[in-house]
Amino acid sequence: MKMKKIGRLDGKVAVITGAGSGIGRATALRFAAEGAKLVLADWDEEGLNGTLDLVRQEGGEAVAQRTNVANEEDVKALIDLALQNYSQIDIVCNNAGITGSLTSLEDQTEKEWLEVYGVNVLGAVFTTKHIARHMQERRAGAIVNTASVAGIRSGAGGNAYSASKAALINFTQTSACDLGAYNVRVNAVCPGLIETGMTKFVFDIAREKGKVDKLGSRCELRRYGTPDEVAAVILFLASDEASYITGQALPVDGGNTASLNLPGMKF
Numbered sequence: 001m002k003m004k005k006i007g008r009l010d011g012k013v014a015v016i017t018g019a020g021s022g023i024g025r026a027t028a029l030r031f032a033a034e035g036a037k038l039v040l041a042d043w044d045e046e047g048l049n050g051t052l053d054l055v056r057q058e059g060g061e062a063v064a065q066r067t068n069v070a071n072e073e074d075v076k077a078l079i080d081l082a083l084q085n086y087s088q089i090d091i092v093c094n095n096a097g098i099t100g101s102l103t104s105l106e107d108q109t110e111k112e113w114l115e116v117y118g119v120n121v122l123g124a125v126f127t128t129k130h131i132a133r134h135m136q137e138r139r140a141g142a143i144v145n146t147a148s149v150a151g152i153r154s155g156a157g158g159n160a161y162s163a164s165k166a167a168l169i170n171f172t173q174t175s176a177c178d179l180g181a182y183n184v185r186v187n188a189v190c191p192g193l194i195e196t197g198m199t200k201f202v203f204d205i206a207r208e209k210g211k212v213d214k215l216g217s218r219c220e221l222r223r224y225g226t227p228d229e230v231a232a233v234i235l236f237l238a239s240d241e242a243s244y245i246t247g248q249a250l251p252v253d254g255g256n257t258a259s260l261n262l263p264g265m266k267f
């Protein structure tokens with residue numbers, strides 16, 4: 001059955017990184033359902049091709065390119081491919097991310113920190129750098145970065161991951177300021193706990209122990225979230241409906257960051 005297009009992104013071209021899994025895949029499917037043409041990127045070729053197939057099965061239009069977002073040449077080639085194929089780019093979703101290690105600081109290495117910063121921060125820096133002129137010339141564009149609640153508060157990831165997401169939130173603000181005069185908007189989403197490839201190990205352990213219902217129980221909505229619930233907010237920020245929003249980092253976390261969440265204080 002062909003997808004029903006309701007067209008919130010009709011006529012738009014979107015580049016999505018980390019499209020091979022989780023939130024990126026859900027975003028690709030949502031965007032395609034809303035009429036966008038897609039340029040999908042991921043380091044993992046199998047996942048990437050899986051998303052490409054799903055989008056096409058649903059009647060969407062997309063191309064895909066294996067890309068390491070931490071490599072500037074790769075990112076430049078991705079943007080070039082998008083422009084060759086579609087002549088314009090309206091939306092960039094910087095969504096690729098890695099967690100890095102959860103070990104204590106004393107055991108963390110420089111290499112791990114550089115890897116996490118390479119993907120989670122420089123990935124967004126490189127796409128923004130290489131798309132900026134195109135969007136400035138068209139005086140239109142929306143960039144949505146997938147940050148994390150870990151970039152707002154501690155306790156939701158390792159040191160490098162949290163610091164990288166805080167850096168990404170700040171880069172969202174500085175690039176929004178750089179590009180605002182050209183009508184290019186830059187925003188971020190900050191997901192809480194979402195079941196994806198990245199958090200699979202957490203869910204696997206909880207399922208093994210019969211405790212999956214406990215996951216997310218300390219956030220205000222008392223549950224974890226789904227990739228599609230994040231994709232819905234990415235869609236909003238990328239769409240013209242968010243035309244007066246820029247430089248913001250919006251938690252999509254079931255209310256987690258709204259609370260001090262002190263142990264023993266849930267009634």
Ligand SMILES: NC(=O)c1ccc[n+]([C@@H]2O[C@H](COP(=O)([O-])OP(=O)(O)OC[C@H]3O[C@@H](n4cnc5c(N)ncnc54)[C@H](O)[C@@H]3O)[C@@H](O)[C@H]2O)c1
Binds near residue numbers: 068070096119191
């Ligand atoms: N799942 C959560 O609970 C959660 C919470 C907050 C933020 N996030 C963020 O959401 C984003 C998407 O992650 P997800 O949860 O869907 O996890 P995921 O692991 O399912 O998806 C991440 C994707 O990024 C890709 N990727 C990793 N390194 C890459 C690289 N160097 N170049 C290109 N692609 C690369 C992976 O191959 C994978 O397909 C990430 O930025 C993550 O930090 C996730």
